[in-house]
Amino acid sequence: MKQIKGLLAVVGGTVVIASCSLIGGNKNAKPTAINPGQLSTATNLKYNDEETGGFQVKDFEGQPDAPNTVFIEGGRAVMGSYEEDVMAYRDNVERTVSVASFYMDETEIANIHWLEYMHYLAKDSSQEVYQASLPDTLVWVGKLAFNDPYVDHYLRYPGFRYFPVVGVSWTQATNYARWRTDAVNRELMKESGQDLPEVPAGGRIPLESGVVIPAYRLPTEAEWEYAAQALIGTQWLEEMQTHQRIYPWDGHALRNPYGKQMGFFLANFKRGRGDYAGIAGRLNDGALITSYIYEFPPNDYGLYNMAGNVSEWVMDVYRPLSYQDFDDLNPIRRDGFLDDAKGYNSDFEKNPQGFTSLITDKARVYKGGSWKDVAYWMSPGTRRYLDQDSATATIGFRCAMIRAGSNY
Template sequence: MNFPNYLRLAVVGLVTLASCGKGGPPTASKPGKYSSTTGIEYNTEKGMAVANFKSVPEGPGLIFIEGGRTVLGSQSEDVTMTHDNIERTVTIASFYMDEAEVANIHWLEYLHFIRTDSAEEFYRSALPDTTVWARDLSFNDPYVTYYLRYPGFRYFPVVGVSWLQADDYCTWRTAQVNQRLAGEGSDGGSKKKGGGLFGRKKKADAADAGAEGTASNGGDAKNNISIENGNVLPNYRLPTEAEWEYAAQALVGTQEVGNENQEEKRIYPWDGKTTRNAYGRKQGQFLANFKRGRGDYAGIAGSLNDGAMITEYIYSYPPNDYGLYNMAGNVNEWVQDVYRPLSYQDVEDLNPFRRNGVADPADKYDKKNYQSLIDDHVRVYKGGSWRDVAYWLSPGTRRFMAEDSATATIGFRCAMINAGSNK
């Protein structure tokens, strides 16, 4: 007897539902052989192709930051009288963040690859401004020449990088990591022409057009970069201000299991009200690289305060309770947000973020007549630096600078969403 197609589908659907009862409901890594809503078989001529997926690939250099509810805002006296980060309760979704600041060696790697496969104009635009070290009344001239390229500074944080340059680095890093994960690799420094992210066009490939659930039609799913395959990572990017501040607080280290109350607060990314280590063999040692006072960048020879006259090795000083290094001091760090003084009251309470021209337009600020420095091209930076006093080490403090500007005191680290999971 010949059954209509819709009856066949109904029978298959019942079989599918029955199998779900034995093996449990479908999951991202075990979607089953059939659709749980139509009963149509996957990976057939008519069915949608569904790639194998185990878990999100591991992103190099990243630390998992478990999200949750917290109180953001300044924990100390507002000495600048800006009142631009008043306390408020928010929730931050789990995400990933670089365990340390992007270092000189990482930026030199970036320059190496884009010099190979991108336009010369873009390569030149990616060069850090090494003259940020130059001072009219200070002999910092050697840093102009040596800080970026000398091997001894390899794992010191890159500086002289604008927000725009840092954002471009995130784009490049995403492409390089995902090419490697997808099995294609990269040029490896070869002189091959015609590829690249910046300034040269790639040839179109007919196999690049894929079905909804998988990589290219007829292609090898393992070697095709696509979101649907699950063989790529989400974009590396600059963290939002809220993410950065949340990660710097690291209150996970003070939270009792099963206790829903947030009973502890931190002035700095560590316990206590001082900048010195209060425990163990390193008791009394400074926990960050900062300026102790007027003219005191490191302390007296033989008994240095923090051991760093300028920047320091990116893994110096103890990490916070998330495992992140130098979330206070060493260098300030760029974050995604456009600066507005009232962001704390404007942005939403779930994953707060300030973007251009929303709720508080730039034309409210009289920059044309030099009555304000605020527009849609100034970005927030956080964390304090080797040249800042302890006040700026508090996660709740915030400052801003034009996105195309750079200094010897600002670097950055990357972040990434936690895709497909709330944990």
Template structure:
């Protein structure tokens, strides 16, 4: 009896092993990361030994770039949920969808911008270096004694991780171009793409006479690797207004069943208040902003705003995407050209206003100073240490000349999520 039982167990085990082997031999469907050795459409071999095959190399997906957070795409209601106290009616509600993307966890800080200045000072023309310098005089005010910030804020070690300000939209865009080159070089040198390379060559803009030439130079792959290799990260850039607003609202934290959402959000957190609703820090402000006329933080000993001017990065809780300071601290540049009618002329997928298409600048009388709108004015969002709470709502928007700067405006970078369908990864 025992003998027969043992034979039966062995037979069953053998059958299971055969089934496992058979299932493992089943042909696997090709994927973007593992397309297989032959074309599923022609049957021709990839990477043929005779050199005539189409080159489709296997590769391992690159990690996200430094400081980037994955933002899962989806549908959301874009637009201002606050009462339109300014009467601009320039961001009325509409439904749009955003493809998944990456966004910086924090704003670009002084130490990060000084790193950029260091490299271009060594490897670029003096003219380009001077154009890249932030305008530190943005702190100066004839009726305020902010003189120390003019000389100290950018370069003093005590302000290293405070958000960089006095940076124009054009300067921020140049930083993104340089950062793309620098990160790709860094990943290559550390072995992500195999081997080391010439650091000075990779990080340099070259002896270029102007920003346009610098951009062309740094746009080339830093390692002789093509985009097809899969070992070159997509370029860093400023987020679009739709991306920024979507990421700031962080609606991923409001779901409770299927595609239903428990509530919308006025700010990057739940509720209509600006304070911690519970816990040990109950009552503390969730961002730094101007609380009222002449009140930038509260009273000494109970200044629960935490900062009269800017605050160090990560000084307040992150939103549901893990992004810090999407309200308060400093406003942030986005890519879009400003138009008051952007909510009317828009694509409901990855909305973006790149120029005056369907709403040309000639419709606005800027020549006679009856309008400030041109194709050189860019949107900024988020509210700052010097703004009242109204501007911290992600749906509010303002604009400024792309070559202008302010002590209340900084920036962070974004990047496309390659290989993502826009849903969870």
């Protein structure tokens, strides 16, 4: 009996030793996503056993860093504008929501990024796809304005490489995000040394590989507004935020109150009627049109130009009552649920083309002010909309991405 007990002890000891070696050498350690061990805690079957065709568990070191992105820690915030609703739209009443952590581009997508996209589409896609990617450079045309140089030069001239791309529709921006996801993930697979799997057209590299990133996409309206406010900069003690923000910085002023940049504007916007940049010798924001994507100080999340320069597309379909209808966790409006577009058009059934409103399921929200807007529109809670296939010289975009495997 003693021999049997000794044998069991040895066997038990072997199991314990094996278990310890499987999870970091600590017998009290629990399996994690990064260190799952070599045995299933549910069945005791071995992972990655080639002889028996065991379940494959790839190495995982956490979500890879995605180019140009900044981590935005999620939490509770109040959506809506803190400015007076001078337009009387009543479409941005205050609403408390919670937003999960995510990643966002630190800058707008620039001309050089879009030209890179066009280059690879010309190499790898059909002529039709390439043509569909071309920005509308005619957005600069004005019947009573000499903007011809921007039509010819803004997109392609090297001096404008790191200025935000404009003339891009919501649909084009969404297509760019899909291409970018595939391009980055293919490069990550190569760097990992793993064999690149066969991916069907329109498919994606399997997430189980552990070395690819989630999809780039346009941010939701809630994500964009949350990131623009950057209220993490007002954090005090525990759950205290001392104040809200009208703009992506503290205070109601538009000029920098500190240091060598004291007195200079904090964003690129239209100061007043006919005043785009100030007077020669003392230009206020230094830009008649768009500006260098790193020109102005970033907000407390490290994001540049969340007020001014260009307005930005977000994912949401526009409805005036979205802020009342939203879920209060990760809100988004994808379509006309609870607020059908028929309600905004007279006699829709008999005359579907006789619209009396621009509000349809193709009306997409864009956020923030632009180089052509007065300061009112730089408040993160303001919102406007445009058809998803339209483009202007004042709207650009940046991408966002979920933080995968996170519960906050």
